[in-house]
Amino acid sequence: MGLEYVLKSVAALVVIILLANVLIKQLNQLSRRGSKHLRIVEKLPLSRTSSLYVVEVMGTYYLMSGTEQHNEILKELSQEEVESSEWRKEKRSQS
Numbered sequence: 785m786g787l788e789y790v791l792k793s794v795a796a797l798v799v800i801i802l803l804a805n806v807l808i809k810q811l812n813q814l815s816r817r818g819s820k821h822l823r824i825v826e827k828l829p830l831s832r833t834s835s836l837y838v839v840e841v842m843g844t845y846y847l848m849s850g851t852e853q854h855n856e857i858l859k860e861l862s863q864e865e866v867e868s869s870e871w872r873k874e875k876r877s878q879s
Contacts, residue, residue, distance in 0.1 A: 838869075 825845070826838040837848045838861070845861040861869075 821842045823840045825840050828836045834851045839846050839848050845866050846857050847859045849856050
């Protein structure tokens, strides 16, 4: 009876691990979809806790700073700045 109990327990653990793995993969796919109106275009780490971001919000681009405690819009980027940017040129060449 002891061996049968151990085998059933191991089988149950394997099933639980497989189900958890499938669930985690599904949740990752949902979280990667993101928002249709908000997109981080570029991220530049400045230190361990702070970064600069170029963010697109409904077609408008912003330069933002971000830390663990605070996020701030530094500047709304003009159409000329967006068109002349390196990341924009890279995006066009990949298309």
